[in-house]
Amino acid sequence: MAYQNLILEIEDKLAVLKINRPRALNALNSELLGEMAQAISELENNSDVKAIIITGEGNKAFVAGADIAEMKEMNEREAEDFARKGQGVFTMLEQSAKPVIAAVNGFALGGGNELALACDIRMASSKAKFGQPEVGLGIIAGFGGTQRLTKIVGPASAKEILFTGEMIDAAEALRIGLVNHVVPVEDDLLAKARELAEKVVKNAPVAIELTKKAVNYAVTADIDTGLEHECSSFAKCFKTEDQKNGMAAFLNKEKVVFKGK
Numbered sequence: 001m002a003y004q005n006l007i008l009e010i011e012d013k014l015a016v017l018k019i020n021r022p023r024a025l026n027a028l029n030s031e032l033l034g035e036m037a038q039a040i041s042e043l044e045n046n047s048d049v050k051a052i053i054i055t056g057e058g059n060k061a062f063v064a065g066a067d068i069a070e071m072k073e074m075n076e077r078e079a080e081d082f083a084r085k086g087q088g089v090f091t092m093l094e095q096s097a098k099p100v101i102a103a104v105n106g107f108a109l110g111g112g113n114e115l116a117l118a119c120d121i122r123m124a125s126s127k128a129k130f131g132q133p134e135v136g137l138g139i140i141a142g143f144g145g146t147q148r149l150t151k152i153v154g155p156a157s158a159k160e161i162l163f164t165g166e167m168i169d170a171a172e173a174l175r176i177g178l179v180n181h182v183v184p185v186e187d188d189l190l191a192k193a194r195e196l197a198e199k200v201v202k203n204a205p206v207a208i209e210l211t212k213k214a215v216n217y218a219v220t221a222d223i224d225t226g227l228e229h230e231c232s233s234f235a236k237c238f239k240t241e242d243q244k245n246g247m248a249a250f251l252n253k254e255k256v257v258f259k260g261k
């Protein structure tokens, strides 16, 4: 389907979803969030798509936050609805069966950083800048930042970023574990993200999906419950053709093509 604020390209098992409001540095408004929810559902239901890359259109921003012009006149009820909407969309990404890679090509601020945090893996251009500037606007992070940032970088780094509202550069983001990789600005970030995605999608899709769920589970579960979850997910793999074919191919020294079932 056609989107006003997104560009969706699907090629060779990979979907690239570009946030496309460059005149407002890709700031997230309600309309855009609604379109994102539709696009994520569309990708979830497309069995040809095995991984999703999210990036920002234009050469300046990944996403410079939620739309301040839209938020300015909100009352308490409207603000809560808006926060729930953004949180809901980002949770869809986090819970998607498909791996999601953020290719952070510029400013990732406020809701933009929160979008990156909801992705499974973050790859940044060396010119990317990250931050949660909400406190300088008189609000707090509302699209999951207080929760996911804390789980990813730990409470001390999270509090410094959330309290100061200051931006950190890509090198610092790498140092604190906010991003997995930094790509020099002269290199093609999207090509590097595709390379990484290809390393993932060559593997068995059901195994990737179950791994994503199990790792997400580890973030909140105690170790015993988590290990039990891992056991039952491991066992589920043995109901798939991909497990039979993958192991047979290894023993026969052949190359396997996984079917996703």
Ligand code: CO8
Residues within 6 Å of the ligand: 023, 024, 025, 027, 064, 065, 066, 067, 068, 069, 071, 079, 080, 082, 083, 086, 107, 109, 110, 111, 112, 133, 134, 137, 140, 141, 142, 143
């Ligand atoms: N919302 C709306 N418009 C924006 C936003 C934004 N977040 N960011 C940039 N824009 C617009 C600017 O207003 C400007 O528009 P115009 O050309 O019409 O004046 C255009 O984009 C270009 O921006 P600048 O001229 O400011 O570009 P600079 O290169 O000078 O600066 C910055 C780039 C540093 C990124 C700067 O634009 C900036 O600081 N942006 C705001 C960053 C910010 O504070 N983000 C956090 C927003 S709050 C948030 O995300 C909360 C999420 C949870 C919400 C919960 C709901 C209740």
